[in-house]
Amino acid sequence: MLIDCGEGTQMQMRLYKIKRSRINHIFISHLHGDHYFGLIGLLNSFALNNRQDELHIYAPEKLQYIIQLQMDAAGANLPYQLYFHHLEKEEIIFEDKKLSVECFKVKHRIECWGFIFREKKNPRKINVSAVKKYKVPKSFFENLHLGEDYVNSKNVMIKNEILTIASEPPKSYAYCADTAYFEAICEKIKGVDMVYHESTYLADQEKKAAERFHSTSKQAATVAKNAGAKKLLMGHFSSIYDSLEKFTEEAREIFANSEIAEEGVCYFS
Amino acid sequence: MLIDCGEGTQMQMRLYKIKRSRINHIFISHLHGDHYFGLIGLLNSFALNNRQDELHIYAPEKLQYIIQLQMDAAGANLPYQLYFHHLEKEEIIFEDKKLSVECFKVKHRIECWGFIFREKKNPRKINVSAVKKYKVPKSFFENLHLGEDYVNSKNVMIKNEILTIASEPPKSYAYCADTAYFEAICEKIKGVDMVYHESTYLADQEKKAAERFHSTSKQAATVAKNAGAKKLLMGHFSSIYDSLEKFTEEAREIFANSEIAEEGVCYFS
Numbered sequence: 001m002l003i004d005c006g007e008g009t010q011m012q013m014r015l016y017k018i019k020r021s022r023i024n025h026i027f028i029s030h031l032h033g034d035h036y037f038g039l040i041g042l043l044n045s046f047a048l049n050n051r052q053d054e055l056h057i058y059a060p061e062k063l064q065y066i067i068q069l070q071m072d073a074a075g076a077n078l079p080y081q082l083y084f085h086h087l088e089k090e091e092i093i094f095e096d097k098k099l100s101v102e103c104f105k106v107k108h109r110i111e112c113w114g115f116i117f118r119e120k121k122n123p124r125k126i127n128v129s130a131v132k133k134y135k136v137p138k139s140f141f142e143n144l145h146l147g148e149d150y151v152n153s154k155n156v157m158i159k160n161e162i163l164t165i166a167s168e169p170p171k172s173y174a175y176c177a178d179t180a181y182f183e184a185i186c187e188k189i190k191g192v193d194m195v196y197h198e199s200t201y202l203a204d205q206e207k208k209a210a211e212r213f214h215s216t217s218k219q220a221a222t223v224a225k226n227a228g229a230k231k232l233l234m235g236h237f238s239s240i241y242d243s244l245e246k247f248t249e250e251a252r253e254i255f256a257n258s259e260i261a262e263e264g265v266c267y268f269s
Numbered sequence: 270m271l272i273d274c275g276e277g278t279q280m281q282m283r284l285y286k287i288k289r290s291r292i293n294h295i296f297i298s299h300l301h302g303d304h305y306f307g308l309i310g311l312l313n314s315f316a317l318n319n320r321q322d323e324l325h326i327y328a329p330e331k332l333q334y335i336i337q338l339q340m341d342a343a344g345a346n347l348p349y350q351l352y353f354h355h356l357e358k359e360e361i362i363f364e365d366k367k368l369s370v371e372c373f374k375v376k377h378r379i380e381c382w383g384f385i386f387r388e389k390k391n392p393r394k395i396n397v398s399a400v401k402k403y404k405v406p407k408s409f410f411e412n413l414h415l416g417e418d419y420v421n422s423k424n425v426m427i428k429n430e431i432l433t434i435a436s437e438p439p440k441s442y443a444y445c446a447d448t449a450y451f452e453a454i455c456e457k458i459k460g461v462d463m464v465y466h467e468s469t470y471l472a473d474q475e476k477k478a479a480e481r482f483h484s485t486s487k488q489a490a491t492v493a494k495n496a497g498a499k500k501l502l503m504g505h506f507s508s509i510y511d512s513l514e515k516f517t518e519e520a521r522e523i524f525a526n527s528e529i530a531e532e533g534v535c536y537f538s
Contacts, residue, residue: 010276041306063342069338073331073335075378110344
């Protein structure tokens, strides 16, 4: 899954050894260039590499016309199926066994969407030594995964929690795209583990931030705090700042677990 | 002036310290992504930097619709005037005191154009010691530039070539874009100093090259030779080749002054 795709994204993926062919779902928050100008190049590279797997794009409707016009101009036929999913209302836009993705509206100069990624509850794992000890047949393992207790041939019940181990709790991540600060966003992303919230400016530029539909460090931290998140990642810093230290400094006054999103780094909540 | 603009062009210009704001004319040969996907990002960056100077784009007509659709989607108004010049027939598309640019058709899968850049003949330079010696007044210098002889108050004529020095001969450069090999191209670019001709494949892939509307090393060299050029620059190499040495080797069998176009290097004829 890839969220937004600015110019040169495919080059950076090569640099960080991210296998582009593994991307099957691309989420585009809005149609400002820094969030999608790299998409057409990526789609093109997929074609050059003779990709066969389906590709899904979740984006504002106009993106489809832009991409189609560019494909037409090149006289190109993609070797893979490309599906466009237009973002229209706040809803679950993707779901499989492991994960769901929902979109929510944020406040920007043009139509703009955030995305929440929620892992599903993982099934409990088999406790190998316990199932040996209590002689649970393999045929019952599926039931154990589902949380059932085991009753043996002597009619003795062995509780599921003895025979299984809890999995990692499922994680959730909210990507808030480009947005002005607004209180209602906290409700939308309530309780997620990690929040990415833009922080284009430092706190002293609150007025300018609002005018330009962007946010400050302290506003980002306020959102993370009021949403009850475990961690805040900040990004989308204005190029007027040479150093970013002050962003974490200011954010941490409000929300301790605040960090700068750095290129090429993996973050977990 | 910028010829073609693939994805990431603006990043590479930054890397090579090329001042982007000095670009006033952009020539796009055709609408395959590797030749224009970086243009919209560059136009956007010009806007972010509050460019005021006019910008001229010379390209197939469809590019205008693509760019306009992307501008509309972003709700953007450019702070500078953007002029589109549609390439329609082989003609001079730009001209000023120093230079003219003409476009010519090449053979590719889709509409594709080459460009010839011709410096104009530079005016002769004043020979400072000679004008002193013959007491030529400054008011006559403009006439000297234009090639006139000087007649002094005693009615003695001093020939222009005594009073002036020849300038560098004007240079010309033909950019042949992406093209299959075709003989008529030599006539179109006859006598230019330097030719850029694509060389996607080595000579043993002539059939594949033709099928894909590309050329080989030897075909590029044949064009340079038959056009009477002074130098050949080859580029657009297929990613199947790890090393490019064989390209110059093969080309030089036909045309000695053949070179690989390397990123970040300046070439003169």
